[in-house]
Amino acid sequence: KNQVEQSPQSLIILEGKNCTLQCNYTVSPFSNLRWYKQDTGRGPVSLTIMTFSENTKSNGRYTATLDADTKQSSLHITASQLSDSASYICVVTRNFGNEKLTFGTGTRLTIIP
């Protein structure tokens, strides 16, 4: 079954601290993996997109890693800010004729001052 699992479900950290979110997937055949940030009641905003051959990709304070062999990805946030409070969704694309997105259930991140 094509699934994307994220951990933890929720996370609370102090402003200025770093954190890492995890994503494990069983989607096959793999095409690419994306991390999205979604504020409550808003649409998701893309942070990174990685294909099979990419191990690391950064976007400001966000750094995503991908291990296609173990089917794991992580999103590392450095020097967290209050505005980082949001849900972070891992999305894996299956290359199966039409490209289909499989969404993870997300990690709800709360930054406290």
Added chain:
Amino acid sequence: DTEVTQTPKHLVMGMTNKKSLKCEQHMGHRAMYWYKQKAKKPPELMFVYSYEKLSINESVPSRFSPECPNSSLLNLHLHALQPEDSALYLCASSQGEALPYEQYFGPGTRLTVT
């Protein structure tokens, strides 16, 4: 302009009403999508339009009827909805269906069915 706009932001409708959700993009994208998102759940794909033709219908009930009048507009017509259809409806667009084209999401329409 890298924005996908959706109207209205909020919609409350009764089960006998007919209403429409609208989505617009001016990025020249040729693929547009409708997603449904329940609280604390990931978005679920409903429909995909590619070059103004319906490409994917994820077995969505007929009370949801999509329409793509032109390459910039996507509508979702609603009729005889149920309370369980209350959700955030997201529109997205991308250059094409194939990857690695990025999907850009709109802010969503919060729909409440009473």
